[in-house]
Amino acid sequence: MKKNSYFQDALAAMAADFAYVGAVRHLHDVGMSAEEIKRNLTYPVSMEKIEKVIQDYEEEKKSRDLEYEIVQHTDRFGKRSFLRVKREK
Numbered sequence: 620m621k622k623n624s625y626f627q628d629a630l631a632a633m634a635a636d637f638a639y640v641g642a643v644r645h646l647h648d649v650g651m652s653a654e655e656i657k658r659n660l661t662y663p664v665s666m667e668k669i670e671k672v673i674q675d676y677e678e679e680k681k682s683r684d685l686e687y688e689i690v691q692h693t694d695r696f697g698k699r700s701f702l703r704v705k706r707e708k
Contacts, residue, residue: 639664643672 639662646656653669690702 635668638662639668640672643669644676647673647676 639660642660642662643656643664646659651659653666653673656669657664657666687703688706690704692700692702694700
């Protein structure tokens with residue numbers, strides 16, 4: 620096992636996030652394919668990395684797509700607030 624592999628992995632992930640991950644996610648949300656994204660990026664990124672970012676992003680979006688509802692709450696002084704809570708299934 621490498622001595623500093625955890626640090627190096629974290630540093631590589633941070634550098635990738637700073638360099639291209641946000642742009643790939645945005646362009647994917649706009650509707651571009653992986654090939655179109657590669658053509659529009661000025662930073663050199665392999666197709667494998669772009670496809671991996673898209674795949675991870677889609678899985679993350681699916682896990683966030685839980686059903687929520689907004690509930691109004693009134694405290695004892697009459698102040699209203701709204702809470703986002705997970706729906707019971």
